[in-house]
Amino acid sequence: MTTIKDIAKEANVSTGTVDRVLHDRGGVSQETSDKIKGILRKKNFKINQIASSLAMKKHLNLATLIPMYDNQNVFWKSPASGIQKASQEVNANGVEITNFFFDQFDPKNYIDTFNKLLDSNPDALIMAPIFVKETSLIIKSLNERDIPFIFLNINQKGYNNLCYIGQKSFEGGSLAGQLLNLCTTQDDELLIVQTRKNLDDYRSFSQRGKGFIDYFNKNNIKKSIHQIQFDGLKNESNVGKKINSLLKSNKKIKGIVVPSSRTSNIIELIHPDIQAIIKVVGFDTTPKNISALKKGQITFLISQKSFNQGYKSIITMVNYLIHKVKPDPEIPTPLEIVTKENVEFIEYDMRRYDSGL
Amino acid sequence: MTTIKDIAKEANVSTGTVDRVLHDRGGVSQETSDKIKGILRKKNFKINQIASSLAMKKHLNLATLIPMYDNQNVFWKSPASGIQKASQEVNANGVEITNFFFDQFDPKNYIDTFNKLLDSNPDALIMAPIFVKETSLIIKSLNERDIPFIFLNINQKGYNNLCYIGQKSFEGGSLAGQLLNLCTTQDDELLIVQTRKNLDDYRSFSQRGKGFIDYFNKNNIKKSIHQIQFDGLKNESNVGKKINSLLKSNKKIKGIVVPSSRTSNIIELIHPDIQAIIKVVGFDTTPKNISALKKGQITFLISQKSFNQGYKSIITMVNYLIHKVKPDPEIPTPLEIVTKENVEFIEYDMRRYDSGL
DNA sequence: TCGCACGATGTGTACGCACACGAATATAAG
DNA sequence: CTTATATTCGTGTGCGTACACATCGTGCGA
Numbered sequence: 001m002t003t004i005k006d007i008a009k010e011a012n013v014s015t016g017t018v019d020r021v022l023h024d025r026g027g028v029s030q031e032t033s034d035k036i037k038g039i040l041r042k043k044n045f046k047i048n049q050i051a052s053s054l055a056m057k058k059h060l061n062l063a064t065l066i067p068m069y070d071n072q073n074v075f076w077k078s079p080a081s082g083i084q085k086a087s088q089e090v091n092a093n094g095v096e097i098t099n100f101f102f103d104q105f106d107p108k109n110y111i112d113t114f115n116k117l118l119d120s121n122p123d124a125l126i127m128a129p130i131f132v133k134e135t136s137l138i139i140k141s142l143n144e145r146d147i148p149f150i151f152l153n154i155n156q157k158g159y160n161n162l163c164y165i166g167q168k169s170f171e172g173g174s175l176a177g178q179l180l181n182l183c184t185t186q187d188d189e190l191l192i193v194q195t196r197k198n199l200d201d202y203r204s205f206s207q208r209g210k211g212f213i214d215y216f217n218k219n220n221i222k223k224s225i226h227q228i229q230f231d232g233l234k235n236e237s238n239v240g241k242k243i244n245s246l247l248k249s250n251k252k253i254k255g256i257v258v259p260s261s262r263t264s265n266i267i268e269l270i271h272p273d274i275q276a277i278i279k280v281v282g283f284d285t286t287p288k289n290i291s292a293l294k295k296g297q298i299t300f301l302i303s304q305k306s307f308n309q310g311y312k313s314i315i316t317m318v319n320y321l322i323h324k325v326k327p328d329p330e331i332p333t334p335l336e337i338v339t340k341e342n343v344e345f346i347e348y349d350m351r352r353y354d355s356g357l
Numbered sequence: 358m359t360t361i362k363d364i365a366k367e368a369n370v371s372t373g374t375v376d377r378v379l380h381d382r383g384g385v386s387q388e389t390s391d392k393i394k395g396i397l398r399k400k401n402f403k404i405n406q407i408a409s410s411l412a413m414k415k416h417l418n419l420a421t422l423i424p425m426y427d428n429q430n431v432f433w434k435s436p437a438s439g440i441q442k443a444s445q446e447v448n449a450n451g452v453e454i455t456n457f458f459f460d461q462f463d464p465k466n467y468i469d470t471f472n473k474l475l476d477s478n479p480d481a482l483i484m485a486p487i488f489v490k491e492t493s494l495i496i497k498s499l500n501e502r503d504i505p506f507i508f509l510n511i512n513q514k515g516y517n518n519l520c521y522i523g524q525k526s527f528e529g530g531s532l533a534g535q536l537l538n539l540c541t542t543q544d545d546e547l548l549i550v551q552t553r554k555n556l557d558d559y560r561s562f563s564q565r566g567k568g569f570i571d572y573f574n575k576n577n578i579k580k581s582i583h584q585i586q587f588d589g590l591k592n593e594s595n596v597g598k599k600i601n602s603l604l605k606s607n608k609k610i611k612g613i614v615v616p617s618s619r620t621s622n623i624i625e626l627i628h629p630d631i632q633a634i635i636k637v638v639g640f641d642t643t644p645k646n647i648s649a650l651k652k653g654q655i656t657f658l659i660s661q662k663s664f665n666q667g668y669k670s671i672i673t674m675v676n677y678l679i680h681k682v683k684p685d686p687e688i689p690t691p692l693e694i695v696t697k698e699n700v701e702f703i704e705y706d707m708r709r710y711d712s713g714l
Numbered sequence: 715t716c717g718c719a720c721g722a723t724g725t726g727t728a729c730g731c732a733c734a735c736g737a738a739t740a741t742a743a744g
Numbered sequence: 745c746t747t748a749t750a751t752t753c754g755t756g757t758g759c760g761t762a763c764a765c766a767t768c769g770t771g772c773g774a
Contacts, residue, residue, distance in 0.1 A: 051759030053407045175698040182540040334702045337694035341532040345691045408731030
């Protein structure tokens with residue numbers, strides 16, 4: 001392995017000079033610089049990241065701003081775990097991460113939490129920009145302070161975020177379309193169940209619905225696609241009544257897609273007789289969804305690997321801050337298809353990422 | 358962040374003594390040891406992996422023994438790339454990796470290559486134990502020299518391999534069963550196409566076939582499942598004739614599974630009219646398979662993420678040798694379902710690696 | 715012509731943290 | 745008091761980073 005010392009010796013300069021060239025820190029004559037660069041190439045020199053990390057010992061202070069999770073809304077637990085894992089790994093690099101959780105149904109709390117976060121003087125921020133107007137204020141604040149930020153799981157256009165890490169919701173919807181189309185027959189009809197009303201257009205719920213319909217359009221497949229929308233699932237018995245009556249009056253509906261992570265909540269309300277003959281595609285591998293999948297109530301789950309999203313967001317930011325690696329502006333996470341038969345093997349990936357050697 | 362120095366100061370000992378305690382290297386009195394351990398716990402001390410790696414700078418020499426790949430047999434390119442990637446990452450740890458490729462159809466070459474490998478005095482080995490008898494000889498050799506080894510992609514029981522990293526072939530077959538069952542109707546019949554004869558029972562081809570059939574048994578689904586077997590695909594026109602005549606005389610066959618990575622080779626031989634009405638499940642995301650998937654010739658591909666297998670094998674071994682982390686005896690890689698609609702988003706990491714380097 | 719200032723360029727080295735080995739010290743045994 | 749044994753100390757090592765300092769050459773004023 002070639003070290004900086006080797007390079008320095010061959011170029012008849014000191015290691016300090018080589019270091020300047022490596023990091024473009026200036027103060028080196030063109031001639032010397034060229035000579036060193038040549039030797040670097042010739043010897044195929046690569047910075048030893050281990051030694052580099054040790055030497056830098058940057059004290060970085062990252063903050064995250066994502067929704068809090070509870071038993072009712074468990075989705076965000078998964079990215080939070082990914083963040084947690086990454087956090088442990090980069091800890092040795094002198095990177096500290098503080099999580100700030102907000103109420104995903106309360107814009108004011110979003111702002112308040114952000115202000116608390118600002119007080120901690122973070123060097124960078126990983127955030128889920130849930131509310132449109134409030135996000136605009138937040139970004140303004142960030143830009144004034146020159147704090148770089150990454151959008152996680154939810155994207156909003158028009159900002160100077162370092163990158164977006166998350167799913168392609170529209171494409172996820174198309175995938176759901178393909179799957180339901182494959183496991184139903186030509187004459188069968190389909191149903192989209194939205195669990196929220198007043199969907200902001202940019203939200204995944206909305207995009208998935210559009211992508212779903214688009215699948216049939218782009219492939220010239222004639223399909224009757226019904227839609228039903230609820231304003232949350234607080235009133236379960238009411239929701240159940242409506243769905244069941246719809247399904248009873250439309251016997252040709254043989255496939256349902258729920259473009260949110262609340263898939264199992266919906267399915268459980270459906271009459272068992274109908275459950276038995278209907279194919280269901282849902283999103284996200286929450287524990288309840290997985291349990292429904294295993295019971296056969298859900299046919300396919302499409303996972304966005306939100307654990308990985310959280311994990312990657314940290315790694316990407318650290319790479320940017322420490323190693324100046326500019327990420328792609330969009331880092332899509334895979335659309336992972338999960339069924340009863342492969343569900344046992346998917347979780348494994350959570351343990352995967354490199355052990356921080 | 359607490360360092361060894363902090364601990365040492367508080368315990369009134371030198372850092373060397375703390376280090377001994379940390380690594381159970383002995384030579385420390387019970388009393389001192391207890392005191393230090395107490396402080397370690399109290400301060401929640403964690404070894405700084407960065408500094409640790411730098412200090413150790415073990416010079417490890419890993420070897421790999423896997424089949425060579427070419428245009429005809431491209432499968433092993435993927436694990437090799439994973440190994441390559443991991444190789445670069447651990448390079449900074451002073452770990453050197455040498456690859457030894459053998460002819461997967463020639464047992465003698467397997468042994469010869471292994472002997473060459475032995476001459477390089479490796480500290481550990483990652484291998485694909487393709488041939489039964491020859492593997493037994495190889496393992497004997499390894500054990501005499503106390504060289505730890507990992508089985509990659511192919512498992513053989515009864516050896517003291519550190520672990521097995523690879524797919525669950527049987528379960529992969531079951532998954533194929535589920536998918537074909539979902540996208541065909543009750544009366545449709547199915548076909549298994551084996552591309553090799555004389556299958557060793559432990560090989561993935563064979564296990565997948567069994568798992569496929571088992572899916573229908575365990576779920577009490579009555580299905581006519583046909584099987585056809587070829588001795589390699591050298592004589593393509595002959596293979597094509599046989600398949601087409603089989604499909605023409607059995608019009609009820611609406612689904613085909615090819616339990617090997619040669620899926621696209623088979624499908625291309627099938628008459629276009631039949632292709633159009635038949636669902637196909639295949640294995641492995643080779644470039645040709647992916648291209649067939651995009652053209653609609655293949656409905657589902659089941660990937661074993663062989664890139665990750667290769668990658669993991671190295672990381673696992675290095676963790677074992679340097680950090681003494683004993684891996685699980687079986688590390689299954691996910692059964693990833695790939696369709697036309699999500700193929701763009703799979704293995705983001707790998708594509709990046711392939712193109713970026 | 716001398717002296718000095720200053721920018722440009724380059725040197726030398728302390729530092730980050732854990733590791734491990736030779737040397738020193740303490741303690742016990744003979 | 746010597747030898748042996750058990751503990752513990754002190755420090756060089758791994759490699760890159762970055763800052764304080766040294767060196768050189770040029771230009772300018774007197």
